[in-house]
Amino acid sequence: MELESPEQPKPAGAAAGSRRLLAIVAVIIVIAVVGSAAYILTLPPAVKKYPLELWYNNDGHYGATEENLATVLKSSIESCGHVTVTLKSDTWAAYKQRWAAGQMPVFLLGWYPDYFDTDDYVSPFLSTAGAKSLGSFYTNASMDTLINNEQVAITDAGRAENFTKIQNGLAADVPYVPLFSGVAQAAFVNGVTNVELHPVVFKWSIIGKTGFAQLNASTSDKIISLDPASAYDFFSIEVINQVFDTLLVYEPVTSKLLPGLATTIPTVANGGISNGGKTYTYHLRPGVTFSDGTAFNSSVVKRAIDRAIRLDLPASAAFLLYDVGALRADHKGGNNTVAGTITTPDALTVQFNLTSPVSFFNQLMAFSVAAPVPWTYSSTKEQPSTVGSVVGTGPYKMTQHTVNQLVVLQKNPTYYNAGLYASFSIPSIPVMGQVNINIRSSSTILKQDIETKAVDVVFRTLTPTDLTDLQNRATTLGITVKLGASPQIRYLVINQNTITDKRVRQAIAYSVNRADINRIVFNNQVTALYSMVPPAMPFASPVFQGAYGDANCTAANALFAKIGYGLMQPVLWIARDN
């Protein structure tokens, strides 16, 4: 038997098999390489996307639509293809701290004016101090000068020129992207009259219901404080406006001022505004008393303003007096106003000597923080919001307050100005002897209230879906749903310290789609906003409409491409170039 030698050549059949195997492997490799190349070449070009954090409030501060709003915004910004938006949210208490600490690059915010003047849509946002407190940290010396100029200008022409430049600057620098103005809303049963969606104050005192002594209403707003020196939230101010009068008040439908506790509106012409706009003189009505019987006079007015400034209560509007209103406070000297700032030449005259002219000081005097309070109010702390402690000169007095449940307003028998709206076909106010305002915990309950007619009027805040549903069934239910323009604006804040490149901010402005927001989130109930100054205000100019429009992806992407975000070259090209 012969052993097989290792060197012995392989049989012809085996060699052919090896070659076939090699050939198959080679073909597979070629197919794989060609296939991979073809696949890579047909892939859409890789995109380097700009990462963006978008924050929103998640505990209902702006109602139940906030998450939807953030989602639609994310979708519209991402739809241009060059940005990845990450949504983040927090409760209101934490949200406020986050923006103050500059922790949110882009976030949703809303604004309801304090005093009804165009300045209140500009200076809180674009002045260096205001922008810091609102989390955009925008600072521009030219803008500060323009704002100062409009604040001190006494003529409309002077203000108009500055407001135009301010709004153009806003569009160029984009520290904010205006989105939409809110919708004012009320639903009421048929038979209720004079429900006016006033831009500043919802006037309960003019609402009537023939044949009834009481009006029942409900709201989902809450009362935080009924001390004018402390209140700085919508519904607290709403109740204060029924119980307290201010030196100047508003007409029943428009935002035009009328004399309230003062006899005339100070103007340059009548000598009420003097010293280059730095001195405002108010003559007071004689014989006015507070609902507790105590007297109203110039000393009371001075003491009330001094008190609000000195206390400077947390989250109050005192800064509108000492800062915005140029009354100044001596923070190192017990927070009091400097002697001579507020003077009382006689019992019925009060004079405010401002450190600089403030063109909208009359509007400040119509705001709740300036409401006179009686001497009985504590000079060292906030006045309790309980019955007997809330004392004003307004058409109503508060006779019951069950916290977060009910507030009852009854006609103030000592009210001095029942004929205030006589020339507006409302002979005497308050029309109803008693108004019971129920405070509800959700919008769902408001809807149930009006569906079951448990109340006569539902005021703020029904969801867009519920409003549409109620509108559709209004005839069947026997109710009226009233919608109107609200002075509230909603906008995106862009933190200048985080997003330093102006082109990124402008690209965001280009990619926002306001029509989608209105259609998807608000059932077409809101109005697109193209400036921080809403169209109903004097000097408004829709600068964002001309500069950016809506959903302009081409322009947005062009800007992103310039700063290195956008289309990248395919991998194979990079390899070849290298």
Added chain:
Amino acid sequence: MAGGRSLAAYIVARILLAIPMLIILLTAVFLILRVLPGDPILALWGGHTPPQATLDEARRALGLDQPWWVQYWNYLTGILRGQLGTSIGELYRGQPVWFQISERLPATFEIAIGAMLVASGVGVLAGVTAGARRDTKVDVALRLYGTIIWVIPIFWLGLLLQLVFGVWLRWLPPHGRWTGADFPVRVTGLYTIDSLLEGNFDHFAKAVAHLVLPSLTLGLVLSGFFTKTVRANMMRTITADYTDAARARGIPRRLIVYRHAFKNALVPVVTLLGLQFAILFAGAVLTEKTFSIEGIGVLLLNSITSKDMTMIQGVVVVYAAIIVVVSLVVDVLGAVIDPRIRL
């Protein structure tokens, strides 16, 4: 005599055990609130930041400028003195914590008592029926009921009941504790009791009508647990030796079920009541929110969102105290019913 002494010793032991339990809970709440990010003082002012001197003064006035251990000591000693402090949140700023709690506690109590009545009534009846008819169609249906109702979200059931009985049928007020401004004169704060005390039966009927839907909502959800527990106990007792013996003596089935099996099946249920009370209070938060009732559940919710540390601490202290007391009472009751517990 020996039995009385052992019961007394049991009660003393339970009270002594409750003290460290409360201290641990209070410490945990104190630490958690301070570990969480955010400054409650800055939260008060929010966007408008006042001068630093104003912030410092506010911090000093609230004792938040002290080291944490000093704050902890003040907090514990304050509770011992019955002082829960003053609210520092946006909603209740400056108001005494105890005042806010005492204003709302009656509302929560009324819901809790109403819900417990519904839960125990429906749950026990369903459990006994299911246990006595094991593996029949009725048993299967009730077991399904017990499982499904237990997992239904409270707010969903609440909204459903509101829609059907409040909006469509209009049999009952869909929300709130009261309608109108003519509240009963406050004595206890419980509208049902206060209206009876003033002898006004219209008010009593109104108070009860407002209580029905929230109690039904919370009670029905909790009844699922009772159904399943009572059924399991019934099945155990109905097959026990003593029921066999009763059956052998020719005692009718109905008597065996209700006199022997049912009574013994209830003993473990009583001890579970304490645990259920804790769940009941947790459920009350959602029920109060759904029905717009200002109880301490909603107070806690509002305080958490506004980072009102003193109010959160106060509410948790009250919650803990109530649950400890209820657990104690239930345990003692259990020990009285079943002497084996205190052995």
